[in-house]
Each structure stands twice: as structure tokens, then as C-alpha cells.
Amino acid sequence: MKAIGRNLIISKEKQGTSTTKGGLLVSENQREDLRYNKAEVISIGSEVVGIKESDNIYYDGSAGHNIEIDKNIYQVIKLQDVVIVL
Numbered sequence: 001m002k003a004i005g006r007n008l009i010i011s012k013e014k015q016g017t018s019t020t021k022g023g024l025l026v027s028e029n030q031r032e033d034l035r036y037n038k039a040e041v042i043s044i045g046s047e048v049v050g051i052k053e054s055d056n057i058y059y060d061g062s063a064g065h066n067i068e069i070d071k072n073i074y075q076v077i078k079l080q081d082v083v084i085v086l
Contacts, residue, residue, distance in 0.1 A: 003045040006079040010039035037061045048079050058084040
């Protein structure tokens, strides 16, 4: 899987659930006041500068779209939607 141009393929950080002592997943309320989400970069396009694969980033939460490959869900975003590289 390879991103093209100014696109990035990211794996969104799992948020919104916690595990109890008994192993149950309990959903937490998403904070609606946070505009940006954290993710790990899986693939970068050839025109992307300043970001490399496996970097952690913050990006605009309303950006991009989801894609499912091998039962894993990834998100495709544009370089302009990245606000911070950690």
C-alpha cells in the first residue's frame, strides 16, 4: 500500500474505549471540543516533505476518508491537513 502525490495513509490512534478489570470494553464520551486527532503515518506520497513513515502526527479531525484493507481501517488525508509532527 503506497500513498500517491500529496496524500498520506495514516492509522488513527484508538480512542474512546477503556477496558475494565473483567476485560469489557467500555466506550468513553468523545471530547467534541478537540479539533485535531492523533495518528501514525503508514505511507507518504512522493510529494510529501517534512513527514516520514512511522511519524506521529496531529491532523484536522474532519479531513480525509476511511479505507479498509485486509480488515484494517486506515485513513487517507492530504498533507495540508497535518498540523503537528511529533
